[in-house]
Amino acid sequence: ASQHRLWPEIENVVKSQVNMAKMGIGECGAGWQLFAEDGEMKMYRREEEVDGMVCDPLKAVHVVKGISGHEVCHYFFNPQYRYDWESTLEHMTVLETISEDTLVFLQTHKRIWPASQREGLFWSHIRKLPNEKDRDGPDIWTVVNNSTEYSEHPANNGKCVRIFLTVCLLCQTTVDPPKDGTTLTRDNLSCKITYCSVVNPGGWAPASVLRAVYKREYPKFLKRFTAYVKNQTKNKPIMF
Numbered sequence: 001a002s003q004h005r006l007w008p009e010i011e012n013v014v015k016s017q018v019n020m021a022k023m024g025i026g027e028c029g030a031g032w033q034l035f036a037e038d039g040e041m042k043m044y045r046r047e048e049e050v051d052g053m054v055c056d057p058l059k060a061v062h063v064v065k066g067i068s069g070h071e072v073c074h075y076f077f078n079p080q081y082r083y084d085w086e087s088t089l090e091h092m093t094v095l096e097t098i099s100e101d102t103l104v105f106l107q108t109h110k111r112i113w114p115a116s117q118r119e120g121l122f123w124s125h126i127r128k129l130p131n132e133k134d135r136d137g138p139d140i141w142t143v144v145n146n147s148t149e150y151s152e153h154p155a156n157n158g159k160c161v162r163i164f165l166t167v168c169l170l171c172q173t174t175v176d177p178p179k180d181g182t183t184l185t186r187d188n189l190s191c192k193i194t195y196c197s198v199v200n201p202g203g204w205a206p207a208s209v210l211r212a213v214y215k216r217e218y219p220k221f222l223k224r225f226t227a228y229v230k231n232q233t234k235n236k237p238i239m240f
């Protein structure tokens with residue numbers, strides 16, 4: 001994959017997105033407002049407009065017990081699970097398999113009244129990163145999704161408005177070994193999930209509609225996805 005035309009962009013975007021995701025909310029600059037909270041999950045957004053369109057950056061942090069970062073990224077990256085957890089997905093195809101860790105997706109999301117239907121075309125890359133804080137600790141895992149152009153699928157030539165997105169899912173696993181030295185179980189496992197996204201809706205949509213969609217859909221999305229991973233992994237050996 002290192003010779004693919006997208007490789008330089010993938011390298012750059014992954015590095016910058018991972019660095020941003022690692023920063024705490026306080027270090028990410030001013031203006032972040034907590035807009036949703038549910039147990040361990042906290043969701044922040046910053047109100048930003050580009051050419052009059054809402055492009056609010058979003059950052060969610062969540063801690064989920066009983067799953068590993070590799071498992072979270074595995075179920076997020078692999079297309080065969082997506083219809084199970086992505087409730088707003090209408091259609092998804094893999095346009096290109098650049099390598100086993102890099103795919104190009106074309107997906108349409110269900111229309112949300114009164115806006116027109118949206119579609120996204122993006123590369124998706126999964127990567128394991130060394131744990132800088134604790135060399136012997138579990139690795140960090142990440143999936144980065146970033147919009148890209150495809151000559152065979154020009155934007156806005158059909159009924160759907162093409163959105164532009166950058167998404168980073170960064171997962172840090174914590175193992176709390178059992179005191180009595182018995183074998184590790186999922187009870188000794190937890191995963192800190194950071195989900196960052198910037199979505200440009202493409203065509204104009206009322207700011208009030210967009211912010212209402214995000215406020216309703218993002219908490220649902222992260223809760224549904226993490227519950228799905230817990231359910232899929234509960235009776236399986238841990239994937240580190």
Ligand SMILES: CCCCCc1ccc(-c2ccc(S(=O)(=O)CCO)cc2)cc1/C=C\c1ccccn1
Nearest residue numbers: 088109112115118145167199201205213217218221
């Ligand atoms: C008027 C509505 C405009 C917004 C439509 C929209 C844009 C983007 C996206 C979206 C959300 C998550 C990703 S991902 O994390 O990369 C995973 C792969 O699917 C990619 C795209 C969705 C949706 C539509 C609804 C919506 C909005 C948030 C959360 C969930 N659904």
